[in-house]
Amino acid sequence: MTAFSTWDIVSNLLLAARWTVLLSLLAFVGGGVVGLVVLYARIARRAWLRRAAGLYIELFQGTPLLMQLFLIFFGLPLLGLDVSPWAAAFVSLTLWSSAFLAEIWRGCVESIPKGQWEASSSLAMSFVEQLRYVILPQSMRIAVPPTVGFSVQVVKGTALTSIIGFVELSKAATIITNATFEPFTVYGFAALIYFALCWPLSKSSQILERKLNVAHHHH
Amino acid sequence: MAYSFDFSSLADYVPVLVxxxxxxxxxxxxxxxxxxxxxxxxxxxxxxxxxxxxxxxEAYVELIRNTPFLIQLFFIFFGLPAIGVGLTEMQAAILAMVINLGAYACEIIRAGIEATPKGQFEAGASLAMSRLQTFRHVVLVPALQKIWPALSSQIVIVMFGSAVCSQISVEELTFAANFIQSRTFRAFEAYIVATVLYLVLAVLVRQVMRGIGALVFPRRSVAR
Incomplete structure (x- = not known):
């Protein structure tokens, strides 16, 4: 048996962590794009669109991410679609984050005073123009801290993809544990790497929030 | 593309789901x-x-909130025996959930406490209550009442997280769904049923929390 030094363990975990980072980034961007579409539907003028978006959000927020992952990974092949762990991981994390981001952003859009809608509407702007030029630029400012905060959930969510066999940090930790029989060290280091990824995001979200609140008080 | 759903194949597995x-x-x-x-x-x-x-x-809360539940669970179940703390699957799962929820609940409850007016603490002190008594009788209950909905949501989130406990072979709902899937190859049906059951459980957890809230918190007689 090859002996694993602590450094071997850490370096292998770090190599696998690249996939965690990549998947998190892709899912976050994908979730952001789909989330914008869902947001648009959620605040649309047509009632059925609002209701459909509400249902979508409810469904993804109201069920475990692991179930969504399983449905896509084990379910879709039954429809004849070949789904790799990569694709299943990306698709389910994207859909899941889009629901949360849409709901976060809806809160931000709704915090914009009604007068802004009325003012822009009195300038004969269409709904899309109102959003594009008046509402979104203002709500974006409020949206930054909770959005950054949510990115932590996405990074942590990627750990679940190890269960369908996607080799990222958590899966690598399991593989290395099976080779070294040192679960305490391996999972300990894996936890520290996750912490190193997530903590700066959590902290910057807090700092941004405080900054924003300060700006608010001086108005 | 055509897939015909067959939920009847699950009928034999109702006891497993239960x-x-x-x-x-x-x-x-x-x-x-x-x-x-x-x-x-x-x-x-x-x-x-x-x-x-x-x-x-502070360190405990930050560490738990910035690492995935799966890793916490694996660390407790696989890692702790290496330093002499052996736990059964169920004990490990419950310990992981307690540690995880504890960190989030701490932050939520702290927010409730910090929203308590300072006068409440002073009022408690002026009644010759000790700091712990003031906390217990004056501060805690109104603080909990303020954050009860947020706490309920967090408990639901932790319940969704518990799906991961199937990975250390705790025979909970996701484990049951996996088992049925592996026996019947009816992946869609098994996971859809499990997902719906999670939805129902989430509603129930919220109802129970609302019930506890109604029991524990005295109704406010003064309009806010």
Whole structure:
């Protein structure tokens, strides 16, 4: 048996962590794009669109991410679609984050005073123009801290993809544990790497929030 | 593309699902109660506790909130035996849930405590209550009442997280769904049923929390 030094363990975990980072980034961007579409539907003028978006959000927020992952990974092949762990991981994390981001952003859009809608509407702007030029630029400012905060959930969510066999940090930790029989060290280091990824995001979200609140008080 | 759903193939496995639901309920009931208790203790330590305790609680909360539940669970179940602490699957799952919920509950409850007007603390002190008595009788209950909905949501989130406990072969709902899937190859049906059951459980957890809230918190007689 090859002996694993602590450094071997850490370096292998770090190599696998690249996939965690990549998947998190892709899912976050994908979730952001789909989330914008869902947001648009959620605040649309047509009632059925609002209701459909509400249902979508409810469904993804109201069920475990692991179930969504399983449905896509084990379910879709039954429809004849070949789904790799990569694709299943990306698709389910994207859909899941889009629901949360849409709901976060809806809160931000709704915090914009009604007068802004009325003012822009009195300038004969269409709904899309109102959003594009008046509402979104203002709500974006409020949206930054909770959005950054949510990115932590996405990074942590990627750990679940190890269960369908996607080799990222958590899966690598399991593989290395099976080779070294040192679960305490391996999972300990894996936890520290996750912490190193997530903590700066959590902290910057807090700092941004405080900054924003300060700006608010001086108005 | 055509897929015909066949939920009848699940009929034989109803007892498996029932057992799965029962264990998920057990996990969330025990984990929820102990987790909230730990959260209250930590929130006390963070706001009123001795100064040396605060950085420790802070480190605990930050560490747990910034690592995935799966890794926490694996560390407890696979890692702790290496240093002589052996746990059964169920014990490990409950311990992981308590530690996880404790950290989130701590932050939520702390926010409630910090929203308590300072006069409440002073009023307690002027009635010759000790700091702990003031905390227990004057501060805690209104603080909990303020954050009860947020706490309920967090418990539901932790319940969804408990799906991961299937990975250390705790035979909860997800484990049941996996089992049925592997026996019948009816992946869609098995996971859809499990997902719906999770939805129902989430509604139930919220109802129970609302019920507890109605019991514990005195109705306000003064308009806010």
């Amino acid at each position: 057992k799965g639901v029962a264990i998920t309920v057990e996990l969330i009931a025990v984990g929820g109660a102990l987790g909230v208790t730990l959260g209250i203790a930590c929130a006390w330590a963070k706001t009123q506790g001795p100064r040396w305790l605060r950085p420790l609680v």
